[in-house]
Amino acid sequence: MQAAELREKLLDAALNHVAFDGWSEATFQAALADSGLEPGLARALFPRGGLDLALAYHQRGDRQMMRQLAAEDLSALRFRDRIARAVMLRLSLAEREAVQRGTTLLALPQNAAQGSKALWGTADAIWCALGDTSEDVNWYTKRATLSAVYGATVLYWLGDDSPDHQATRDFLDRRIEGVMQFEKTKAKLAQNPLGKALIAGPLKFLGRIRAPALPKDLPGRETPAEGPDQGSQPG
Structure with a gap:
């Protein structure tokens, strides 16, 4: 059995205990007993125990969302509606109790960086699935904005x-x-002579920023869904 399959087996076993013990060492040990994996191997797959299990669960949801979006025809939807569809699909793939427990764990100060990284990963997965091809500063601003939107929506969804x-x-x-109104305001500012003068300097600097270039064929890297060129601002 390959490492990916072993990880899935242990994660499935853990989900039976998360409602009672959260994403904790107790859950890790219970999943270890249920799955029958060798303890050393399980620890190698999830060195931080419950924390790594929680992150693996989150990443599994991202992968499932990308696969389902790739199979859907969203061409008839406005781009903002495609984003809404992706976010709601992502939530539908999650178990609320598991997300609640994960949110609590990742909100701890020592795990905050991992929580932010997980949110960014989901935003990136959504943009990739929807065919984003931006390579400049928009690559970052799109993901930062969607991370904030998705994070707030998750908290609302939990209740x-x-x-x-x-x-x-x-x-x-x-x-x-709200995001669309902000973008419209930016566009109006850029069309105003005074606005152009005010933002000329920052735009010159931002124009030098490029999206990170990663090899497309790294082992385990999810292939983004094919889609139209969405490098321009969504509407």
Whole structure:
């Protein structure tokens, strides 16, 4: 059995205990006993025990979302609606108790950096699945903005008991609308002579920023969904 399969086996076993013990060492040990994996191998796969299990669960959801989005035809949707679809799909693939426990764990000061990285990873997965090809500063701003939107939506979703999570959908629409209004304001500023003068310096600097270039064929790297060129600002 390959390492990826062993990781999935241990993660599946852990999910049976997360509701009771969270993403903890107790859950790791219980999953180890249930899965029958050799302790040394399990520790090599998840060196930090419960924390690595929580992150693996989050990453599994990202991969599942990318695969499902790749199989959908979103061409008839406005781009903002594609983003909303991706976010709601990502939430539908998660178990609320597991996310609640993970959110609590990753909110701890010593784990905050890992939590931020996980959010960024989800935002990146969504943009890649939707065909983003930006290579300049927009690569960063798109992911930073979506990370904030997704993080806020997750927190709202955790307390939402409305039918079919309609309240969460409405909350997400409002967050996306807020982003769109901000982008419209930026566009108006850029068209104003005074605005152009004010932002000329920052734009010159930002124009030098490029997206990180990573090999597309790294082992284990998820292949982004094919899609139209979305390097321009979504609408």
